[in-house]
Amino acid sequence: MKDFSDLSERELMALAIALEEEDSRIYDEFAEGLRENYPDTAKVFAAMAEEENGHRHRLLDLFRTRFGNHIPLIRRQDVRGFVERKPVWLSRPLGLDTVRKQAELMEAETKRFYIRAARQSQDVAIRQLLGDLAAEERRHEATAERLEAKYVPEGVREKEHDAERRLFLLQIVQPGLAGLMDGSVSTLAPLFAAAFATHSTSETFLVGLAAAVGAGISMGFAEALSDNGSLTGRGSPWLRGAVCGLMTTLGGIGHTLPYLIPDFWTATAVAIAVVLAELAVIAWIRNRYMDTPLLSAAFQVVVGGLLVFGTGILIGSS
Template sequence: MSEVKTKAETKAEREYVIQKVQPALLGLMDGSVSTLAPIFATAGLTGRPIEAFYVGLAASLGAGISMGLAEALSDDGTVTGRGAPVTRGAITAFSTAFGGMLHTLPFLISNLQTALHLAYAVVVIELLVIAFIRYRFMKTPLVSTILQVIVGGGIVFVIGIFLGKLGA
């Protein structure tokens, strides 16, 4: 049996996506991608996982605060329908910090090679989850969103690795 959505259901779904999913996706993407270069460059430069962890922690929390404020201050939601600025800002801040911390946590492992390999795997999973969320909620074709997210994240990742090796 085919389910037909009412206008109210369609509007509620659209509001949920634009007021909750989009700020969360924005934060997750920024946190996951923008923290890659500093973390992996630090690991390459120092050879010490704990230093990469602290750089990742600082980058994740700093990015979370910055992105949360940017989202909350971008508009009050009345013209765009994007919802309450404090709610959007909080969602964006949390998801940015969360996205950055996921691949930072492996650097609590004292063996650099083990930490790096685990962090590589976490990055791939993060990028695939972002692609799936874009596919599911933003109706982006799965193959193109995977390519976009992997290529974008890959470029930042390679920059971090390159700079870490260059400076070491």
Template sequence: MKAFSELTEREILALAITSEEEDGRIYMSFAEDLAERYPASARVFERMSGEESKHRHLLLEQYEKRFGPHLPPIRREDVKGFLRRRPVWLTKNLPLDTIRKQAEIMEYESRRFYEKARDRTTDVGARKLLGDLAAMEQGHEVVAERIAAATLTEGALSEEERTRSRVFVLQYVQPGLAGLMDGSVSTLAPLFAAAFATQNNEKTFLVGLAAAIGAGISMGFAEALSDDGSLTGRGSPYLRGAVCGLMTALGGLGHTLPYLVPDTVEDHFRIATGISAFVVLLELWAIAYVRARYMDTPFLQAVFQIVFGGLIVLAAGVLIGAA
């Protein structure tokens, strides 16, 4: 492995050629990944890939004039401290903002390389070409803004915003809502059954804690294993599983925490149960609101489905515990 300061002019030009070729392939990978979700931005990255190809041809012409047709097999990995590309393009369904940021970083690093390469080159033609390429890459550093505004029409931006909203719902709202519903509803029966059977806050809290954590782990694994996101566009299964598991646990803990009221407090059971029942109502109304807000469910229908169903589960737990 060689340091950049040890490279010859021939190796510098060859490295620039292979770098432009690789960057062009990366931009085309971004375009393919975005084609269905953000077609307008995908076209921008296709054009950027074409620009990288033009840069490569200019460099090749300059190289052949000076050194002939043979390129030495030098790559980024062969140079100490040379810019490295994080292989984010290997991940499907990347967020658009992540791709934009990666493109900015790539163009900034390329500009820095061309500036250093220009300073190391004595040939007038090569210096001019490298300086021109550095200026071009500097203009590309605003790629995020260009993709977001200047290159996209108002209609395209509106469509991409709708797509972004759909992706948000698929990756965060749906698994979070499923977890919150399961955690809030499925833990009601064991919690209130334990509460009315023992009328002991400490034991009830332990039952509720175990139910919430157990449900969170179960739902997290179930969500992560149900879909890898490659076909549905629902994003990373690990992220969805974490969101679903966390919201499940929080849904169960919400009405469990009131049973932390010490048994030494007078009317401890009534106080804890009253607070817990109030929290349950808040949770069920919150779930109904989210369903109406993000899942296009009429609010009254969501209230009937969630609140009424949750109260039935709560009543079942109370009856079982009091039997």
């Protein structure tokens, strides 16, 4: 993967073309998926797809003038900092709220991309076009509102969620939550392996503490090195890494602390109760902040956590 700040102007333009093409096709999919149950709202997204296609043509014309006919293959997944897009457009039937949330995130992310790309470009014509597109993306929400006013009756409209807030959740809060979940699950096996191998609360506590701190350091560095913040505006990578690392450590400490209790079986019983509570909280977090259905989140987390937990006990008892 490349850092956004390392992209050349040719690569910036190629990436912008790819983004506009992807956004246009996603809006087309939204329109197709909504046409049967929400035909008026489908017209909104069809019009938005046409607008994004117009942006792509303007970018193509300037690219051809500046760099020729060959467009290098560079995609959003090749550049650090873009939010992962869940393929909600593959689901049928599509829900209005899900589609609008996704559209808001797309608009907010594309706007931020153009702002950063315009600042980075030194070519006057490229900088002007990217700046114009950034301004148009700022007005995109207003455009959507006008389209809704034209096509969607007042009674159909729902209150929109704040796109920047959701983008913040995806880019700032979720890495911390991912660290918390990783720390809670990944430290189960070494902790309970040590517990059933030694039957010593003091030694088990030290193993659990080492596993939690080690996982925190690993996750912290992984988060810090994943994105330098030049595109996403997520701030200092070291600050994000510290937050992710601390949350990972916190996730592992919860079921380690019971082994400060001198009696082994009492400590183990308390630790198991803490583990069950942690798995329930993780399932709720995945449902609340990561849009995972509650039953699916509970199944994934509980089954995965119990497998790790059981692995630790089997290894420690062998």
